[in-house]
Amino acid sequence: SAVISQKPSRDICQRGTSLTIQCQVDSQVTMMFWYRQQPGQSLTLIATANQGSEATYESGFVIDKFPISRPNLTFSTLTVSNMSPEDSSIYLCSVRVYEQYFGPGTRLTVT
């Protein structure tokens, strides 16, 4: 199994600002995943982050809006840039250790 922590757990931000979300895992993993869950919706994959290489983004998500860092095998950050109210969502970090595990999420509200 894997234990994942995320910071912050929640935040309220103003339109036009940026927020960086941190994800820490208790074991070394090759891939880390970032998901978004908009209100009342299912989870959508934003990008996959491998250590030492550029993240791979899914259709509809771009690096300028969601830059990701992966400095080592236990840590990653996701930045939500130039936020608008449509970015209000839960952002979840995830890893695979045999099966996939999810962090507690960061609940973001943009006003």
Next chain:
Amino acid sequence: GIQVEQSPPDLILQEGANSTLRCNFSDSVNNLQWFHQNPWGQLINLFYIPSGTKQNGRLSATTVATERYSLLYISSSQTTDSGVYFCAVEAFGNEKLTFGTGTRLTIIP
């Protein structure tokens, strides 16, 4: 990409009732997981079940990979079972988990 549909979308039951949730997927998979998202948003792993049947207490799951569906059974429902249940699959050759549409379960005391 692979499509994942869950039914029913909403389910309201009295405490003590049994329920069956269904997950249909459009292609062959090498990973299928069931999650429970509690009212606080936390995703809880229920089953890793790409094929076959598993049981864990009041919950059990069956995946029939050849027919591209999975079922989650909840017996003797409790109010703590309320929340959203997601099925998520990984297609062969694609190391990404795709989530279904979810089933919102509400258990009434």
